[in-house]
Amino acid sequence: MSHTDAPLLSVTGLRKSFGDNVVLDGVDFSVAPGQVVCLIGPSGSGKTTVLRCLNGLEAPDAGVVAFADGQRHDFAQPARGRAAKEQRAALRDRSAMVFQQNNLFPHLTVLENVIEGPVHAHGVAKDAAIAEAERLLARVGLAEKRDAYPHELSGGQQQRVGIVRALALAPDLLLFDEPTSALDPELVGEVLLVLKELADEGWTMVIVTHELQFARQVADEVVFFDDGVIVERGHPRDIFTAPENDRTRRFLDRILRPLED
C-alpha cells in the first residue's frame, strides 16, 4: 500500500445498538491521509451507521474515534448536554457527509445550498463563500446552475451539488453514503466520475457503495462488513479476485453474478 502516513482517522471498538438490534459490534479501521476506503457489504450490515457515527448523526454506545492531530472521542463515557453538543460539532468540523437522497435544501438555490454551511455555521464572509462555491460548481460542471432550485436539476446534477456542498466545508474527510444508489442507472456515471476526480486530487474519502466496479478502480482499501463486524479488508485487487472469507465470497458472487446459483 502506498500510504505509510499516520492515519488521519482511526476508529477502534465502535459499537452501536438500536434497542436489541446490534448494528455495530466492535468495528476497527483507520484511514490514512489521501486514502479512499470503500465500505461494502449487505444492507443492514452497519456500513452507513459507521458514517453517521463519524459525522455525529448517531452517538455510538462505545468506541474511540481519534484524529491525527490528537482530537479524540471516547464514546464509552457518553457526553451529555453541552459536552455532547460540542462533541458533535467537533466531529462535524472534520468531516462532511454526502447523502444517498442528496438532502439538498429545496427552498434554496444551488448556490445558497453550497454557501449555507460556510456562511451560517462557519462564519465565512459571504463574498468569499460565493467565490469558492462558484469555483467548486464549475469544477463539477454546474457553474450555470448556480441560481437553479434543486427540483430543476436531474438526480445526477443534484448529487453533484450535494458533493459540492460537502466540499465547500473544506473537511479533512469526505463521507459518502451510497451516493449513487438513489440514481437512475444512466446518471450513476457522472457522479462516480466526480468521485474519481476527487480521489485523484488526494481527498480522503470513506465511501459506502454497492458499485463494486467503481470500488475496484478507485479504492485504496475495501472493507467488507457483515452483521455489524468487519469480515475482511484489503486491497480491492485481493478482495475482489481472491476473497479469503466465505461470507465475502458469497456476497461478491451475489452481486457480480446475480443469476447464478
Add this chain to the structure above:
Amino acid sequence: MDTDTWHLILTSFWPMFSAGITVTIPLALISFAIGLVLAIAAALMRISGNRLLSGIARFYISAIRGTPLLVQIFVIFYGLPQIEVRIDAYLAAVIALSLNVGGYAAEVIRAAILSVPKGQWEAAFTVGLPRATALRRIILPQAARVSVPPLSNTFISLVKDTSLVASITVAEMFRVAQNIAAFSLDFLVIYIEAAFIYWLFCLVLSFGQDRIERRLDRRVAH
C-alpha cells in the same frame, strides 16, 4: 322585491361593508398575527423535548380546542371584571381571538414542522448548523410552505368567527347588521346581506390563498 327593500339593501350595504373593512378585517388580521406568534411558540414548545414546556403547550392547545370560542370571549369580557380585570371590548376581542387562533394554528404548525423530512435536519447538521439555526433557516421555511393551505383556512374561519364578538358590543360588521336589522325589522334581508358580505370577503381571501400557494410552489416543487 319592492323598491323599499332595494332601498334598504343599498343604504345598509355601505355601513356594513365599511364596518367589515375597518373593523372586521383589521380585527382578524391583528388577532391572526398575534395568534401566529403564539402558535409558533406553542408548536416549538411541544416539539422541544422539554416535559414542562411541552406540557404547558399541550394544556393550552387542549383548553382552546376543547371549549367554544363564544365561551372564551364571555370569560374574558364578562368574567374577568369580577376579579377586577377590566378590559375594553375591542381588546377583549383581540385577546380571545388571538388565543383561539393560536391554539388551532399551533397544531397546524407542529404538523408542518414534523412533515419536513428528517434528512433535512441531518443535512443542516452536517453543514454545521446548530439546532436553532437549522430550525430557523432550513426547517421553518419548508414547514411554512406546507402550512399555508391549512393556515389560510384558519384565517378564513377567523374572519367569520369575528362575528361572535358582536355579542360583547364590538362594532364589527355583524354588530352593525344587528343594529340595522333591529331598526328596520327586516331581519331576513339584512342578515342575508351580511352573509353575502362575509362570503365576498372569504372569496377574496381564497383567491389570495391560491396566489400565495402558487408563488411558493414555484420555488419548492417535488
